[in-house]
Amino acid sequence: MFKKAKQSRVFQDVVEQIQDAIINGKLSPGTKLPPERELKDRFNTSRGTLREALRVLEQKGLIEIKLGVSGGAIVKRIDAEPVVESLALLIRSGGVSLEHLAEFRIKIEGRLVELAATRATKKDVKKLEALFNQAKACYEKNDWENFLKIDEKVHTYIGTMTRNPVFQFVQKSVHDNIHRYYEEYLPMNKQRTLENLTDFEKIIDAMKVNDAKAASAIIMDHVKRFSDKMQEKINGNSK
Amino acid sequence: MFKKAKQSRVFQDVVEQIQDAIINGKLSPGTKLPPERELKDRFNTSRGTLREALRVLEQKGLIEIKLGVSGGAIVKRIDAEPVVESLALLIRSGGVSLEHLAEFRIKIEGRLVELAATRATKKDVKKLEALFNQAKACYEKNDWENFLKIDEKVHTYIGTMTRNPVFQFVQKSVHDNIHRYYEEYLPMNKQRTLENLTDFEKIIDAMKVNDAKAASAIIMDHVKRFSDKMQEKINGNSK
DNA sequence: CAATGTCGAATGGTTTAACCATTGGCATAG
DNA sequence: CTATGCCAATGGTTAAACCATTCGACATTG
Numbered sequence: 001m002f003k004k005a006k007q008s009r010v011f012q013d014v015v016e017q018i019q020d021a022i023i024n025g026k027l028s029p030g031t032k033l034p035p036e037r038e039l040k041d042r043f044n045t046s047r048g049t050l051r052e053a054l055r056v057l058e059q060k061g062l063i064e065i066k067l068g069v070s071g072g073a074i075v076k077r078i079d080a081e082p083v084v085e086s087l088a089l090l091i092r093s094g095g096v097s098l099e100h101l102a103e104f105r106i107k108i109e110g111r112l113v114e115l116a117a118t119r120a121t122k123k124d125v126k127k128l129e130a131l132f133n134q135a136k137a138c139y140e141k142n143d144w145e146n147f148l149k150i151d152e153k154v155h156t157y158i159g160t161m162t163r164n165p166v167f168q169f170v171q172k173s174v175h176d177n178i179h180r181y182y183e184e185y186l187p188m189n190k191q192r193t194l195e196n197l198t199d200f201e202k203i204i205d206a207m208k209v210n211d212a213k214a215a216s217a218i219i220m221d222h223v224k225r226f227s228d229k230m231q232e233k234i235n236g237n238s239k
Numbered sequence: 240m241f242k243k244a245k246q247s248r249v250f251q252d253v254v255e256q257i258q259d260a261i262i263n264g265k266l267s268p269g270t271k272l273p274p275e276r277e278l279k280d281r282f283n284t285s286r287g288t289l290r291e292a293l294r295v296l297e298q299k300g301l302i303e304i305k306l307g308v309s310g311g312a313i314v315k316r317i318d319a320e321p322v323v324e325s326l327a328l329l330i331r332s333g334g335v336s337l338e339h340l341a342e343f344r345i346k347i348e349g350r351l352v353e354l355a356a357t358r359a360t361k362k363d364v365k366k367l368e369a370l371f372n373q374a375k376a377c378y379e380k381n382d383w384e385n386f387l388k389i390d391e392k393v394h395t396y397i398g399t400m401t402r403n404p405v406f407q408f409v410q411k412s413v414h415d416n417i418h419r420y421y422e423e424y425l426p427m428n429k430q431r432t433l434e435n436l437t438d439f440e441k442i443i444d445a446m447k448v449n450d451a452k453a454a455s456a457i458i459m460d461h462v463k464r465f466s467d468k469m470q471e472k473i474n475g476n477s478k
Numbered sequence: 479c480a481a482t483g484t485c486g487a488a489t490g491g492t493t494t495a496a497c498c499a500t501t502g503g504c505a506t507a508g
Numbered sequence: 509c510t511a512t513g514c515c516a517a518t519g520g521t522t523a524a525a526c527c528a529t530t531c532g533a534c535a536t537t538g
Binding site for chain 1: 519
């Protein structure tokens, strides 16, 4: 019947006005807002209050604030970063275990790769091959740290290949957060890295011919195998 | 080689300290932080700066601020709200279309229901049946608005049944945002509501016997059917 | 005694005015 | 022309005061 009475906080009104202007395209990405001392007059408020509004907008990822002369608030292109960050907060605090994450990956990543394989272009394959060569170089130099970094890039890039931002930020959030566990519980070695590299090569081959079914099967096997190993390790350590 | 030099903004340091304390469980949900005038002394900063930090924490969904005597900042239980909100921003600004969301649902929701069906308890089935009866009552009273609300609750509850918070967050974020589109582009009618209700009943039957495969097939068909209809409607309207 | 009204203190919200810190351009010296 | 250093614009921070909301304590009234 009734809505909650709107709370009257001046800075919220300022946030809404600027946010609406950005969403409606009245302020495009790259536009510089006037300096604080001018904005405060326009909104007929104090600098402190205005700055609280700017903090909120910054946190929402709508503006970026630069220092110095010719600094100020600049309208940002809206991206998935705030989603990834808040999802990360949830994961880090919300009783999300490695097992939860692994289960999610096992169920979901096959489908994501399916989509990526279906939509893979020659350019995508080229990009993947470039990453493969970097990974191979790390393998040969026994540089596990950078190998893992490239591995994460690969997963993120495959997310991009879906051409669907929802998949992209889910993939990014999961991998951002799973990586910490990897480093802690599943230290790489020559054999494990080779295994990873082999899977990677197989996936590229499947992507080349847009074989969604094959690509999906490979990744699901890959994820499952690594998750099981990590789980073993964790159980073993806790004994 | 080098990391970006940390920018020196006092309020960011305050945010980090409080955020870390919350994430590490040193501050549990429900805990009240000291009043601003006391916090400012503890952090050795001014009230203005402290308040900017509180704004950021509030926006992150980590604290809630109440007015009046015995008011103040209270640590919140972290939930999916910030994810939902930032996702909504992305969608509203055109970064994510209905098509993107629908594609994601079609690929993912089957897997989620699989898991839910596998883990369904008698209590879960009872809860679903209760929701079913509410939905049926709305159907008979032609109360579409509340029907949709219950429909959303059902999807959220099925997310809960996975016993996996990652699935829960994703499900909630997607459905919160897809719902707006439903109301705008796919007004319910008697026939469509009945169709929805029938699918619901079938899923409950599958859940009762933990038939993951059947439950998954039903939901995937359901999602696909409704997404197609909505897409048709949108394409039709834009002509 | 119970319901109601009133007041005051605690706390967040806002304002003002000043100063500090960073940055980039411009003037000046070499 | 180049390099140095100064200056002004702009965000960051501080301090002190006042306003607005809330809630408990106490008084008033029936």
